[in-house]
Amino acid sequence: MNETIKLMRNHRSVRQFDPEKDVNDTQVETIIKASMAAPNWINGQQVSVIEVREPERKSALAKAAGNQKWIEEAPVFLVFCMDFYRAKLAAERNGNRFRIVENIESIIVGSTDVGIALGSAVIAAESMELGIVPIGGIRRNPQAFVEILNLPEYVYPISGLVIGYPKTIPDQKPRLPLKATHHKEQYDAKVQVEIIHQYDDIISSYMTERTGGQDSSNWSSKVAHFYDSGFEQYEKNASPTIKNQGFRYEG
Structure with a gap:
C-alpha cells in the first residue's frame, strides 16, 4: 500500500483545533492549487473557493x-x-445563449465538480498533517453565505471545509462493509438489509464507546431521522436560494 492510499484510508474529521498554530498562506495556496488540478466537466472549471479568515x-x-x-x-x-458565472461571461463573449442553468444538469455538474475539488483539497490538507472537517451545513442558510461572501449570479455555495492543526484526533468511524458499496457488474440490492443490520450494531458499539455510554444510536436511525425531518432547514432554504442565483431549472 503506497503512502497516498494510507493517508486516504486514515482520514478523520477533526473538530478541535490547536489555537496556537496557524495555517499559512503558502499552505492554503498549495491546497487550492491541488484542488483546482482535479478533473472537471468539459474543462469548464465550475468551482470557486472563498478563503475566510x-x-x-x-x-x-x-x-x-x-x-x-x-x-x-x-x-x-x-x-x-x-x-x-464565468461560463455566463464566456457565453456573452461568444454570442451564445446561456441555456445550461435552465436544466437540472447544471446542478449535477456543479455539485459533482465541487465534490471532486473538495476531495482533492482534503487529501492535500491531510498530507500536510492538517485536520479538516467538511461543512454541509452551509446549505442550511445559503442566502446568508451569498450575502456575506458577495456571491454573484450563477454562483452557489455547496460545501465548506474547515482547516487547522488538530488539537485532538478522534477515533476513526467505521464505514459500511465494502460488500454494501462495491458492486460488480450489477447493483446487488439483496445484500443491503442484512448488511445494514450488522452495521447498525457496529456503529452503536462505536458510539457507546466514543461517548462513554451517553449515545448508543446506530446508523440507520440517524439516517432515517435526518431524511425524514432533520433536513427541514435545507428543504426550506436551498432551492429558493439556488433559483435566486439564476438557476431556473424546473422540478
Whole structure:
C-alpha cells in the first residue's frame, strides 16, 4: 500500500483545533492549487473557493451553518461554490445563449465538480498533517453565505471545509462493509438489509464507546431521522436560494 492510499484510508474529521498554530498562506495556496488540478466537466472549471479568515465573518458564517463553532475556532474556512458565472461571461463573449442553468444538469455538474475539488483539497490538507472537517451545513442558510461572501449570479455555495492543526484526533468511524458499496457488474440490492443490520450494531458499539455510554444510536436511525425531518432547514432554504442565483431549472 503506497503512502497516498494510507493517508486516504486514515482520514478523520477533526473538530478541535490547536489555537496556537496557524495555517499559512503558502499552505492554503498549495491546497487550492491541488484542488483546482482535479478533473472537471468539459474543462469548464465550475468551482470557486472563498478563503475566510476574518474572525467576525467566520463567526457569522458559523452561525448561519447551524452554530458550528469549529468554523470560528479553526484558522481557515474554505467555502466551495459551484460557479457558472464565468461560463455566463464566456457565453456573452461568444454570442451564445446561456441555456445550461435552465436544466437540472447544471446542478449535477456543479455539485459533482465541487465534490471532486473538495476531495482533492482534503487529501492535500491531510498530507500536510492538517485536520479538516467538511461543512454541509452551509446549505442550511445559503442566502446568508451569498450575502456575506458577495456571491454573484450563477454562483452557489455547496460545501465548506474547515482547516487547522488538530488539537485532538478522534477515533476513526467505521464505514459500511465494502460488500454494501462495491458492486460488480450489477447493483446487488439483496445484500443491503442484512448488511445494514450488522452495521447498525457496529456503529452503536462505536458510539457507546466514543461517548462513554451517553449515545448508543446506530446508523440507520440517524439516517432515517435526518431524511425524514432533520433536513427541514435545507428543504426550506436551498432551492429558493439556488433559483435566486439564476438557476431556473424546473422540478
